[in-house]
Amino acid sequence: MKPQAGHNNIDYRHVDTITVHNHPSYVPRNQVRTTANAQWVLTDLVDPKLIVDSFGMPTHKLLDPVLPSGTAGNVIANRLSENPKNQVLVLEAGGSNADVLDIIVPLFCTRATPNTPQDWNYTTTPQTAFNGRSVPYPRGFVLGGTSSVNYMVYTRGSKEDFDRFANVTGDDGWSWDSLIPYMRKNEHFSLQTSDHHNITGQFNPAVHGFDGINTVSLAGFPSPVDNRIIETTTESTEFPFNLDMNSGYQLGIGWGQATIKNGSRSSSATSYLAPQFISRPNLHVLLNARVTRVIQTTAGAFRTVEFLQDLNGKPFTLTATNEVVLSAGSIGTPSILLHSGIGDSATLTSLGIKPLHNLPSVGQNLTDHTLLSVAFLVNSNNTYETAERNATLAAQELAQWNTTRTGPYVDNPVSHLGWLRVLNTSIFDQFPDPAAGPNTSHYELFISNGLLGPAPPTGNFMAVSAAVVSPAARGSVTLSSNDPLAAPLIT
Numbered sequence: 001m002k003p004q005a006g007h008n009n010i011d012y013r014h015v016d017t018i019t020v021h022n023h024p025s026y027v028p029r030n031q032v033r034t035t036a037n038a039q040w041v042l043t044d045l046v047d048p049k050l051i052v053d054s055f056g057m058p059t060h061k062l063l064d065p066v067l068p069s070g071t072a073g074n075v076i077a078n079r080l081s082e083n084p085k086n087q088v089l090v091l092e093a094g095g096s097n098a099d100v101l102d103i104i105v106p107l108f109c110t111r112a113t114p115n116t117p118q119d120w121n122y123t124t125t126p127q128t129a130f131n132g133r134s135v136p137y138p139r140g141f142v143l144g145g146t147s148s149v150n151y152m153v154y155t156r157g158s159k160e161d162f163d164r165f166a167n168v169t170g171d172d173g174w175s176w177d178s179l180i181p182y183m184r185k186n187e188h189f190s191l192q193t194s195d196h197h198n199i200t201g202q203f204n205p206a207v208h209g210f211d212g213i214n215t216v217s218l219a220g221f222p223s224p225v226d227n228r229i230i231e232t233t234t235e236s237t238e239f240p241f242n243l244d245m246n247s248g249y250q251l252g253i254g255w256g257q258a259t260i261k262n263g264s265r266s267s268s269a270t271s272y273l274a275p276q277f278i279s280r281p282n283l284h285v286l287l288n289a290r291v292t293r294v295i296q297t298t299a300g301a302f303r304t305v306e307f308l309q310d311l312n313g314k315p316f317t318l319t320a321t322n323e324v325v326l327s328a329g330s331i332g333t334p335s336i337l338l339h340s341g342i343g344d345s346a347t348l349t350s351l352g353i354k355p356l357h358n359l360p361s362v363g364q365n366l367t368d369h370t371l372l373s374v375a376f377l378v379n380s381n382n383t384y385e386t387a388e389r390n391a392t393l394a395a396q397e398l399a400q401w402n403t404t405r406t407g408p409y410v411d412n413p414v415s416h417l418g419w420l421r422v423l424n425t426s427i428f429d430q431f432p433d434p435a436a437g438p439n440t441s442h443y444e445l446f447i448s449n450g451l452l453g454p455a456p457p458t459g460n461f462m463a464v465s466a467a468v469v470s471p472a473a474r475g476s477v478t479l480s481s482n483d484p485l486a487a488p489l490i491t
């Protein structure tokens, strides 16, 4: 399936150091710079140490990387623009996140994807393990990227996960101890929930940050399954209670934490590009700008970005005087690199793309946590399905959310989480344990008082969704052609 074309409304906010020629809808705000080749000019971007790609790993040094605006991209844009000397431009292929109810109301997160205007609407190639089916592979196509469409569950990796990054990279900067200050710096843990309930015993304050930009909160509306889940943890050794699964030790069952602020989604667009930040004169955002390539400016340096605003129109280019940060996510980043001639040279040549840098690992080792939602029929009518089938009740609950930010719509559907390991470990006599260590889970459970998705005509449900969080399988992102608008092959 092809990615969606998006809208062609252009949102130029405070673009004051950039010149655009031949673009009828652009009216520069104040300072205009004219360049001989009619390109856009930016100044002073980026501390390379801050650059991360979609896996949270450093981007390839070749690209000291203008910013696609995803979850990571907006964080970097915010941090860089703290320095008034840096002029930062964020380019986003999708549209604005503002006023899109399905990506604001937490309970509506299951409607945000797949097959919506805010989704790239990718599908995988036919998967042998799925009996030849191809499945949706959602990615946010909107300001804030996937943080604008995800389920908002706030989870850090385990200490062992981060320490493994440090070992693999040989860079202690990726260890848990090195990164925890940054996790705190990101986080504004809210001590107040929408229903003002007592949150003592539902999290561990010692492991959180309270002064950051991205709000994290506990549920603000009680779920009918709350007590039963907590009772299970006292009755079963298989499912022990964990006060805070974000402490570095993740095993057990505990209360869900979510990137929700006052009953609304906190994405990297609403937090890191909030009004107090987007009003900075040196932070600029351009929507509906589809990057097609980065272009080599001098040997080994790619400082020019090519992008389209009209998918059938002529491309624009802009050149950063310092560097370009490529943060287009786990699918977008390798796609752009490959179309730019950075990848396996032989494969690129066979597609008619001129190879510029032989880097066979680009697009390889795609790792993801496959999730399957398991539904249980329940004999209660107090589940999400009831309101979904009753338009009057749904309208009342939405009105309650709208006026008071209370009621069931303030939360995502995941009340509790479990991080667990397979019980029968004899399989690891034959295969290496893919988890980072003995205190790191193999699978994650998301517990919800209803289905994660549209309600069928009858029945009430409880869902326990399972995600494989230490997968052994690896996939890839490759190109089907040299057309940068063609969807990549996700295998």
Ligand SMILES: Cc1cc2nc3c(=O)[nH]c(=O)nc-3n(C[C@H](O)[C@H](O)[C@H](O)COP(=O)(O)OP(=O)(O)OC[C@H]3O[C@@H](n4cnc5c(N)ncnc54)[C@H](O)[C@@H]3O)c2cc1C
Pocket: 053, 054, 055, 068, 069, 070, 071, 072, 073, 091, 092, 093, 094, 113, 137, 138, 139, 140, 141, 142, 143, 144, 145, 146, 147, 149, 150, 151, 152, 153, 154, 155, 289, 290, 291, 292, 327, 328, 329, 330, 332, 333, 336
């Ligand atoms: C349905 C779903 C639910 C999820 N739920 C959770 C959850 O509850 N908790 C959790 O921790 N994680 C969750 N995730 C995963 C998490 O949201 C992502 O891993 C994370 O947001 C990725 O961030 P990123 O910065 O790497 O990429 P993204 O946030 O995807 O950012 C990439 C950005 O680049 C833009 N872009 C891409 N290509 C181009 C181009 N050519 N030109 C211009 N712009 C481009 C995209 O439009 C996007 O804005 C979920 C993911 C999905 C799909």
